[in-house]
Amino acid sequence: MIEAQKKTVLIIGGGAVGAIAALNLEVGGLAEVTLVLRSNYDAVNTHGFDIKSCDHGQVQGWKASRVRNTIPNLTTESLPPYGYILLCTKNIPDIPPTPASLVAPALPPSNTHTVLILLQNGLHIHKPFLASHPTTPVLSGISMIGSEETAPGKIIQDDPDRLLIGAFPNPNLGEDAGSAAAQDFARRYSAGGKTSCRVSGDVLHDRWRKLVYNAVLNPVCAILGLDTGRLRLAGGGEVVEGVVRPAMREVVRAAGACGVQLEEGVVEEMVEAEPVESYLSPSMLADVRKGNFIEYENLLGEPLREGKEKGVEMPTIEMLYYMAKAVQWRTAERKGLVEIPAKKV
Ligand SMILES: NC(=O)C1=CN([C@@H]2O[C@H](COP(=O)(O)OP(=O)(O)OC[C@H]3O[C@@H](n4cnc5c(N)ncnc54)[C@H](OP(=O)(O)O)[C@@H]3O)[C@@H](O)[C@H]2O)C=CC1
Numbered sequence: 001m002i003e004a005q006k007k008t009v010l011i012i013g014g015g016a017v018g019a020i021a022a023l024n025l026e027v028g029g030l031a032e033v034t035l036v037l038r039s040n041y042d043a044v045n046t047h048g049f050d051i052k053s054c055d056h057g058q059v060q061g062w063k064a065s066r067v068r069n070t071i072p073n074l075t076t077e078s079l080p081p082y083g084y085i086l087l088c089t090k091n092i093p094d095i096p097p098t099p100a101s102l103v104a105p106a107l108p109p110s111n112t113h114t115v116l117i118l119l120q121n122g123l124h125i126h127k128p129f130l131a132s133h134p135t136t137p138v139l140s141g142i143s144m145i146g147s148e149e150t151a152p153g154k155i156i157q158d159d160p161d162r163l164l165i166g167a168f169p170n171p172n173l174g175e176d177a178g179s180a181a182a183q184d185f186a187r188r189y190s191a192g193g194k195t196s197c198r199v200s201g202d203v204l205h206d207r208w209r210k211l212v213y214n215a216v217l218n219p220v221c222a223i224l225g226l227d228t229g230r231l232r233l234a235g236g237g238e239v240v241e242g243v244v245r246p247a248m249r250e251v252v253r254a255a256g257a258c259g260v261q262l263e264e265g266v267v268e269e270m271v272e273a274e275p276v277e278s279y280l281s282p283s284m285l286a287d288v289r290k291g292n293f294i295e296y297e298n299l300l301g302e303p304l305r306e307g308k309e310k311g312v313e314m315p316t317i318e319m320l321y322y323m324a325k326a327v328q329w330r331t332a333e334r335k336g337l338v339e340i341p342a343k344k345v
C-alpha cells in the first residue's frame, strides 16, 4: 500500500525527459513512480541512473520506486489503475507502435480513472486518444528543459525544467475534470522545490508557441548537424537571418491563421532561448546522432498542414519538412527497413 497522499504514476520512456520527470516526482514525495525503460533497462536496473542536473546536482545510482522493461498489463497482471500515466517517449506517428497502442495495456479504452499526460513536443498529439480513449482526461505537458541521455542511464540536464501543464480539449468531458487534474499534477511535480511547474489554461497557445522553436531549430540543427550555439555563429549569423528567422515567422503566421496570436518578440525570444555558449543540441539532433527516428511529423508536418490549409505561405517550413522526411528515410534504410534497387554497374 502506498501512503494515502501519494499517487501512483506510470512513466513510459525513461530517457532525457522521463528520467528527470521521475526524479522530480519522487523527490517531491507525493508520487510513487513506475518507470518503463527499453534500451537502458539493463544499465538502470543494475546501476541506477547517473544524473548530472542543473536542478538536482549530481545524483548517482538513482532508481525510481519500480523499474520495468514492459508496459504493465492491468488485466493479466491484476494491477489497479495508475493515478497518472506520463508518456515520455518520442512521439513518431509514422513509425509503429502508435502512442495509443503503446499505452493500451495500462489504459483500457473505457478508462475514466487514470489521467494521461503527454510530456512530448508537437501539435495535435492528443487527437488519436480522442478516438482510442474518448473518456480519458488527457493533459498537455510542455517542457522547456535541456536534457540528454548521453549513454544508457547517463543523463545530463543543463537547462532547468520548466513545465507547463494544461488540459487538452475533450468534447466528451467537462472542462473541470482536466483542469483539476492539471492542478493536482502540478502540485505533485513541484513538491520537491527543484522545478517550476505551472498550470496553463490555453494548451493550444502553449504548443504553437513552443513550435516556433521546435519546428525550426530542431530540424535545422538535425539536418546540419550543428547545435544551436554553432548554428547562431555559422556564417557570422547569416544562417539565422536567412533560414531560422524566416521559418519562425512562418510558424507565427500559421498560428495566427489558426486563431492563436503569439506575442511580438516571440521569434527573438526563441532564437535567443539559450545563450550561444550553451551549445544546446535539440532533441532531434540528439536522435540523428544516435541513429534514431525523428519527430518530424508532429513538429513540422502538423503546423505545415494547418498553415497551408488556412492559406499561409510556408516555403521555408515546407522545405525543412521534406528534408526531414529524407532524414527519416535515410534512418529507415540504415535500419534495413527499406529496399532500394541495386546499383547499376
Ligand atoms: N530532450 C529534451 O531536452 C526535450 C525533449 N522534449 C520532448 O520530450 C519527449 C521525450 O524526449 P526525450 O526524453 O528527449 O527522448 P529520449 O529519446 O531521450 O527518451 C525517450 C525514451 O523513450 C523510450 N521508448 C521509446 N519507445 C518505447 C517503448 N515502446 N517502450 C518503452 N520505452 C520506449 C526510449 O527508449 P530507447 O532508448 O530504447 O529508444 C527512450 O529511453 C519528446 O517528445 C521530445 O520532443 C521536450 C523538451 C525538451
Ligand SMILES: CC(C)(CO)C(=O)C(=O)O
Binding pocket: 121, 143, 144, 145, 146, 147, 213, 214, 218, 281, 282, 283, 284
Ligand atoms: C529545445 C528544447 C530543449 C527546449 O526545451 C526542446 O524542446 C528539444 O530539444 O526538443
